[in-house]
Amino acid sequence: MAQAPGPDEDLMTLDELTTRVGTTVRTLRFWTSKGLVPPPIRHGRSGYYTADHVARLELVQELQAHGFTLAAIEGHLAQLPPDATPEDIALHRTLLAPWMPESPVEMTRAELERRASRPLDDDDLGTLVALGIVHPGPDGLAGGQLRVAVSQLGVGLGLLELGFPREAALAAGEVYAAHGRAIAEELYALFRDRVWPRYRGDADAADRLREVVERLKPLSVASLVNAYESAMEEKRREAVDRRAATR
Incomplete structure (x- = not known):
């Protein structure tokens, strides 16, 4: 639901909104019918739009540009608090963009098999789906188009060669x-409470925060990998010690 406008908040007409966000009236009405964007605020017989509509539209456009399906966008928006302000949504979008996965490449099953240089049966495809590397199209795996994370495909094919079980992938x-x-x-709360206040109010606040996140991303990924490797090594040593103690 759109936030009620404040007494000093500018209201926009339909044409003004579509011009501002760079979309068409038809697209806006379609997204509204799907619940991705709240309906206009009615003043008499006229409908008007606020900064809340702008923020939600820009988030939908960001997700769509990164290859999110309509259903995935609906699920993502459903996670936003119902009382999220335009500033909350703008912050969410700013933090989201640098962490977006690569846009998947659409291809047929035959094209995927050519890229894999091997035939792929239904079990193989099921494992690649479970690994998050292949995403079925609207008609499922038997349909025409699949969406493939090509940068991870080599990893998935290697696991198939090793007989990695689908239930383990799931x-x-x-x-x-x-x-x-x-x-x-937790990271979102950290940025919202400790980082965003440092830049809030600056004319280029969103751009500066996005750059901070971009620069922090490699360090965050490396830290997570290091933490994972350290924890796995600790578990391995614990298992060795337990086996030694039972001998």
Whole structure:
């Protein structure tokens, strides 16, 4: 739901809104019908739009530009608090963009097999889906188009060659998703409470914050990898010690 406008907040007409965000009236009405953008605020028989509509539209455009499907965009927007302000949404969008995964490449199953240099049966495709490397199109795996994270395809094919079981891929995906959400929530709170106030009010606040996140991303990824490797090594040593103690 759109935030009620404040007494000094500028209201925009439909044409003014579409011009500002660079979309068409038809697209805006379609997104509104799908619940991605709240309906206009009614003053009599006329509808008007606020900064809340602008922020949500720009977030939808950002997600769409990175290859998110309509269903994925709906799911992402559903995670926003119902009382999120335009500033909250703008901050979310600023923090989100540098962490976006690569845009998937659309290809047919035959094209995927040519790229893999091997035939792929349904079990193979199921494992690649479980690993998050292949995403079925609207018609499922049997349909025409698949969306493929090509930079990760080599890793997935290597795991297939090693006989990596699909049930393990599914379980690992659940672990990654659960812990990824927890890390994202804590980092988002950190930026919102400790970093954003430093830049809020600056004319280029969003651009500066985006650059901070861009520069921090390699360090964050390296820190997560190091923490994972250290924890796995610790678990390996614990397992060795337990086996030694039972001999």
